[in-house]
Amino acid sequence: MSPVPGNSPQLQSLQGNQACALGAIAAGCRLFAGYPITPSSEIAERMSKELPRVDGVFVQMEDEIASMAACLGGSLGGVKSMTATSGPGFSLKQENIGYGIQAEIPCVVINVMRGGPSTGMPTRPAQGDVMQARWGTHGDHPIIVLTPSSVQEIYQQTIQAFNFSETYRIPVIVLYDEAIGHLVDTVELPDPKDIETTDRKWATGPAEDYLPYAPDKDGIPPMPRPGDGYRTHTTGLTHLETGFPTQVPDDVTRVTSRLLDKIENHRDEIEQYELLSCGDADILIVAFGITARASERAVNMARDKGIKAGLLRPVTLWPFPEKALQELAGHAKHVLVPEMNAGQLILEIERLCAGSVPVSGINRFDGETIKPNEVLAKIEELNNG
Amino acid sequence: MSKTDGYEIRLSGTGGQGLGLGGKMLAAALSSEGLHVAQSQSYEPTSRGGMSRSDLVVSRQTADYPLATGLDYLLILDKRAISISEGMINKDAVVLVDEELVPDPPSGHFKVHALPLSRTAISLGNLRVTNVVSLGALIALGDFCSIETMEAAIKQVTPKKYAQMNLDAVRAGYELVQH
Amino acid sequence: MVESAMPLKIRQKSVDGARDEFEIRDYLRLDLFPHFLCPGCGHGIALRALLWAIHDLDIEKDQLAIVSGIGCSGRLSAYVDANTFHTTHGRPLAFAAGLKLARPDLHVIVITGDGDCLAIGGNHLIHAARRNLDITCIMMNNEVYGMTGGQVSPTTSLDRFTTTTPMGNQEPGFDACALAKGAGATFVGREVTLQTTALKNLMQEGLVHKGFSFVEVISDCTEIYGRKNDLGSSPEMVLSQKRSVLPRFDGTAVDKPFRAGNWETGILSRQERPEYYSAYRAHCHKVLGK
Numbered sequence: 001m002s003p004v005p006g007n008s009p010q011l012q013s014l015q016g017n018q019a020c021a022l023g024a025i026a027a028g029c030r031l032f033a034g035y036p037i038t039p040s041s042e043i044a045e046r047m048s049k050e051l052p053r054v055d056g057v058f059v060q061m062e063d064e065i066a067s068m069a070a071c072l073g074g075s076l077g078g079v080k081s082m083t084a085t086s087g088p089g090f091s092l093k094q095e096n097i098g099y100g101i102q103a104e105i106p107c108v109v110i111n112v113m114r115g116g117p118s119t120g121m122p123t124r125p126a127q128g129d130v131m132q133a134r135w136g137t138h139g140d141h142p143i144i145v146l147t148p149s150s151v152q153e154i155y156q157q158t159i160q161a162f163n164f165s166e167t168y169r170i171p172v173i174v175l176y177d178e179a180i181g182h183l184v185d186t187v188e189l190p191d192p193k194d195i196e197t198t199d200r201k202w203a204t205g206p207a208e209d210y211l212p213y214a215p216d217k218d219g220i221p222p223m224p225r226p227g228d229g230y231r232t233h234t235t236g237l238t239h240l241e242t243g244f245p246t247q248v249p250d251d252v253t254r255v256t257s258r259l260l261d262k263i264e265n266h267r268d269e270i271e272q273y274e275l276l277s278c279g280d281a282d283i284l285i286v287a288f289g290i291t292a293r294a295s296e297r298a299v300n301m302a303r304d305k306g307i308k309a310g311l312l313r314p315v316t317l318w319p320f321p322e323k324a325l326q327e328l329a330g331h332a333k334h335v336l337v338p339e340m341n342a343g344q345l346i347l348e349i350e351r352l353c354a355g356s357v358p359v360s361g362i363n364r365f366d367g368e369t370i371k372p373n374e375v376l377a378k379i380e381e382l383n384n385g
Numbered sequence: 386m387s388k389t390d391g392y393e394i395r396l397s398g399t400g401g402q403g404l405g406l407g408g409k410m411l412a413a414a415l416s417s418e419g420l421h422v423a424q425s426q427s428y429e430p431t432s433r434g435g436m437s438r439s440d441l442v443v444s445r446q447t448a449d450y451p452l453a454t455g456l457d458y459l460l461i462l463d464k465r466a467i468s469i470s471e472g473m474i475n476k477d478a479v480v481l482v483d484e485e486l487v488p489d490p491p492s493g494h495f496k497v498h499a500l501p502l503s504r505t506a507i508s509l510g511n512l513r514v515t516n517v518v519s520l521g522a523l524i525a526l527g528d529f530c531s532i533e534t535m536e537a538a539i540k541q542v543t544p545k546k547y548a549q550m551n552l553d554a555v556r557a558g559y560e561l562v563q564h
Numbered sequence: 565m566v567e568s569a570m571p572l573k574i575r576q577k578s579v580d581g582a583r584d585e586f587e588i589r590d591y592l593r594l595d596l597f598p599h600f601l602c603p604g605c606g607h608g609i610a611l612r613a614l615l616w617a618i619h620d621l622d623i624e625k626d627q628l629a630i631v632s633g634i635g636c637s638g639r640l641s642a643y644v645d646a647n648t649f650h651t652t653h654g655r656p657l658a659f660a661a662g663l664k665l666a667r668p669d670l671h672v673i674v675i676t677g678d679g680d681c682l683a684i685g686g687n688h689l690i691h692a693a694r695r696n697l698d699i700t701c702i703m704m705n706n707e708v709y710g711m712t713g714g715q716v717s718p719t720t721s722l723d724r725f726t727t728t729t730p731m732g733n734q735e736p737g738f739d740a741c742a743l744a745k746g747a748g749a750t751f752v753g754r755e756v757t758l759q760t761t762a763l764k765n766l767m768q769e770g771l772v773h774k775g776f777s778f779v780e781v782i783s784d785c786t787e788i789y790g791r792k793n794d795l796g797s798s799p800e801m802v803l804s805q806k807r808s809v810l811p812r813f814d815g816t817a818v819d820k821p822f823r824a825g826n827w828e829t830g831i832l833s834r835q836e837r838p839e840y841y842s843a844y845r846a847h848c849h850k851v852l853g854k
Binding site: 052053057059061062065070074077079095096226227229230234235236245 | 593596625626627629631641642645646647648649650651652655658659660661662663664665666667669670687688690691841844848851852
């Protein structure tokens with residue numbers, strides 16, 4: 001995209017999906033494996049253009065499953081890797097996402113949400129993958145899911161996703177709706193010098209003593225780079241610190257707990273959220289993506305009318321910012337969860353509020369975004385009720 | 386959003402009328418004046434023939450809500466596109482329609498201008514520049530962007546071989562209103 | 565290290581005498597032994613041939629990546645002292661593609677089986693062949709899903725009994741080599757485990773080949789498939805391979821099969837075509853004027 005004339009060179013007009021690609025490049029992504037799918041294809045298209053310029057590799061694989069596999073393969077080779085998809089493609093990637101979690105392979109998966117289930121509405125926005133992003137792959141597992149709500153934030157959160165994935169050795173999902181993905185907005189990209197990027201801990205020291213899945217104090221094992229002499233084994237089977245499989249109950253409990261704790265114990269560093277007018281809010285809205293933007297407008301309109309409404313916008317959808325919610329909900333009279341699905345995030349909010357405050361939702365799954373007026377109307381209804 | 390904060394523009398019609406490109410030209414023009422522009426389009430699987438719209442939410446800072454909610458400037462190039470904007474046209478909005486393609490324009494607390502947009506494009510030798518003719522007319526009616534700024538943006542956005550054609554088109558549209 | 569698990573010490577001189585004697589223990593993770601393969605399974609012979617070829621080519625273990633899928637063949641990677649990746653069912657070629665693109669300096673070998681490679685992973689095989697990335701794919705064909713208890717596979721012979729063909733298999737099978745060749749594989753070969761030296765030589769040729777090479781190994785599942793079909797015990801099954809092959813070297817038949825409709829062996833196809841990664845990088849540099 002050409003810079004907007006007359007402004008600083010960093011200010012530019014950029015589409016959400018393009019911002020994602022540029023964020024990935026800035027984060028150090030050097031391998032992209034993907035498969036075309038609406039409404040995420042612009043990410044692959046932009047990566048195919050950008051990667052050769054930085055001596056990276058773009059490959060369009062034969063299907064969604066192969067894309068996820070190649071992305072993991074690239075990362076196992078030591079290169080920051082990404083794939084991007086939507087709805088049906090996200091479903092197809094789930095098994096290999098699980099492999100990435102089990103084998104602790106850093107990578108980034110973008111899911112631009114469209115209407116579902118199945119082929120659903122390819123070109124219409126939705127937020128129906130909240131629970132799939134958390135629980136899409138089988139078995140007990142941790143996950144990190146980031147959910148940007150603006151073009152600018154897609155850029156930033158894609159970088160953040162790489163940093164988290166490298167730090168915690170885990171696939172990180174960036175989840176946003178088609179409305180944000182296809183929005184073209186005026187954004188100010190940071191100077192590349194000011195972008196903080198994180199690289200995974202590499203194994204160092206003698207190969208003889210090296211245990212590939214023995215964690216450091218932070219619960220995260222350093223990663224071996226092929227060619228550095230460690231010659232380790234990577235498997236999707238439940239494995240010991242040696243990397244080799246085990247089915248001994250005590251061992252399985254230990255290694256699987258470590259996998260779960262590695263994220264759970266770092267919640268404070270991972271959880272991100274944004275608050276708007278929450279200090280004295282009677283009506284607390286919890287929303288993400290384009291719905292958070294509508295809620296932001298609605299909160300401002302409600303405040304103009306003297307209604308004490310506030311917005312908690314989770315940026316990390318998973319792990320959900322639990323403490324922040326519980327604290328705010330403790331002071332609120334109502335919690336309102338607008339979302340473009342039949343009621344998914346609300347399940348988590350109800351679980352966390354545990355009956356301490358009434359929780360209600362606004363739900364749309366007709367391919368249309370929730371409008372500020374709809375949120376305002378509900379705020380007024382709750383305020384009068 | 387009040388007009389002092391910003392305003393909303395919609396270009397609507399059918400697929401293939403170049404409304405996305407028109408939106409891009411307009412956004413480039415407004416951005417060049419330091420404004421923030423959030424552009425969204427209806428995004429349909431069929432690239433030709435279906436209902437199409439291109440929205441611009443214009444503001445001094447990043448808009449809280451980036452999608453259109455109340456239109457201040459509306460272009461309609463096909464009667465089938467009327468329904469998508471009904472109920473969201475602001476009071477005193479400027480509504481510009483093609484007098485042949487939209488014979489029965491919407492009415493309300495807003496001013497409707499019916500002009501020979503497509504006919505002007507044909508007289509220039511290319512029906513496909515109706516979008517750019519319309520932009521010229523819209524900025525003349527709306528007074529939110531100077532013709533010079535628009536011309537500079539068109540040069541920036543348009544591939545060289547079409548630049549002159551588009552510059553002629555925007556000027557022709559502008560003069561439709563001026564005369 | 566469990567020395568007693570492998571009592572036999574077989575030293576084999578390299579064929580051209582250029583390398584030290586091949587000692588398989590140098591290439592295995594012996595502390596994982598005893599291995600989990602059934603007695604008589606052909607996969608061990610195939611793995612030995614592969615390691616022997618790697619030895620004779622003087623490929624450094626640190627630069628060697630073995631990527632496998634799921635099934636009996638999938639478990640083999642764990643026993644090799646190299647960078648080993650036991651991936652998901654059917655996907656080793658796709659993982660290997662990412663690995664090789666990220667690390668063209670590594671020797672990437674895929675070990676897969678007939679179910680892994682031709683059924684669940686069939687799409688990846690044809691596209692790996694088409695792309696011609698420099699990967700060697702060793703497909704162990706034992707005509708059955710052994711790990712899951714003996715179900716029919718895409719290569720199960722007609723009328724054979726499996727747990728999901730209790731009345732005998734009536735589905736036609738794949739000719740994996742014809743499939744790979746048709747999809748564009750630039751090196752295709754097949755060998756039986758009976759002829760271990762020929763198998764090793766074939767693998768060696770595949771490893772040297774620049775581009776996608778596909779080697780099908782006719783390997784016996786004695787415990788499950790053999791027993792279910794009264795094919796005899798291991799020695800009988802291995803010996804019967806002799807009756808069902810049509811050896812071919814560089815396209816020249818030197819022997820006739822004992823039975824009709826049997827497998828051709830040897831190098832079945834070898835062509836030169838640009839290798840994917842080198843071609844991609846060269847093209848990008850050319851277009852970008854680097």
